[in-house]
Amino acid sequence: TQLLEQSPQFLSIQEGENLTVYCNSSSVFSSLQWYRQEPGEGPVLLVTVVTGGEVKKLKRLTFQFGDARKDSSLHITAAQTGDTGLYLCAGVGYSGAGSYQLTFGKGTKLSVIP
Amino acid sequence: GAVVSQHPSWVICKSGTSVKIECRSLDFQATTMFWYRQFPKQSLMLMATSNEGSKATYEQGVEKDKFLINHASLTLSTLTVTSAHPEDSSFYICSASRGKVSNQPQHFGDGTRLSIL
Numbered sequence: 001t002q003l004l005e006q007s008p009q010f011l012s013i014q015e016g017e018n019l020t021v022y023c024n025s026s027s028v029f030s031s032l033q034w035y036r037q038e039p040g041e042g043p044v045l046l047v048t049v050v051t052g053g054e055v056k057k058l059k060r061l062t063f064q065f066g067d068a069r070k071d072s073s074l075h076i077t078a079a080q081t082g083d084t085g086l087y088l089c090a091g092v093g094y095s096g097a098g099s100y101q102l103t104f105g106k107g108t109k110l111s112v113i114p
Numbered sequence: 115g116a117v118v119s120q121h122p123s124w125v126i127c128k129s130g131t132s133v134k135i136e137c138r139s140l141d142f143q144a145t146t147m148f149w150y151r152q153f154p155k156q157s158l159m160l161m162a163t164s165n166e167g168s169k170a171t172y173e174q175g176v177e178k179d180k181f182l183i184n185h186a187s188l189t190l191s192t193l194t195v196t197s198a199h200p201e202d203s204s205f206y207i208c209s210a211s212r213g214k215v216s217n218q219p220q221h222f223g224d225g226t227r228l229s230i231l
Binding site: 006033040041042043044045048088095100101102103104105106107109 | 118120148150155156157158159160163171205207209218219220222223224225227
């Protein structure tokens with residue numbers, strides 16, 4: 001069973017501060033995805049990182065995939081109140097049943113205080 | 115885009131009732147659909163994977179006789195929670211993918227909140 005450890009679980013910061021969320025595993029994934037989920041809604045894909053060492057930027061969000069494709073990080077620069085939400089990492093791996101499946105981390109609930 | 119519609123959004127029913135949740139891919143054909151369950155303050159846990167026209171593959175610990183999954187067409191999968199009990203109360207989310215390869219993303223529905231009294 002592939003597991004993803006996501007940390008921290010909760011994060012409360014002031015507007016304008018920087019933060020980093022980590023996602024670690026002992027398993028290698030084909031790729032890794034980051035999602036944001038609002039209460040009562042399904043998760044929305046932010047980014048997919050595929051290559052070991054890959055870095056992707058989405059405005060103030062920077063995503064990095066570890067060289068060994070076992071871990072990833074999400075860094076937010078100058079957080080804004082609109083960044084508040086639940087951030088989930090998910091590893092893509094072969095299920096053995098003829099398809100690929102996602103293994104989700106437990107999520108990081110981010111609160112940005114004005 | 116790739117839109118996945120889930121219905122109903124919210125269900126409240128008595129213990130012992132069977133509840134059916136629909137997951138539709140509105141603008142693409144979904145070869146594979148996934149069903150997840152999310153308890154409060156927890157992450158999404160995969161319940162089962164279904165490929166169109168074949169039986170669903172259930173994750174360990176998920177009772178296939180309790181959670182019936184039907185994926186009869188390329189745009190519709192249904193999850194039926196049979197004889198639901200309060201412990202089945204949860205947020206159920208489906209996702210749909212165009213194919214089985216790793217580079218085909220999953221597109222998520224908005225979830226169904228199930229509350230069993």
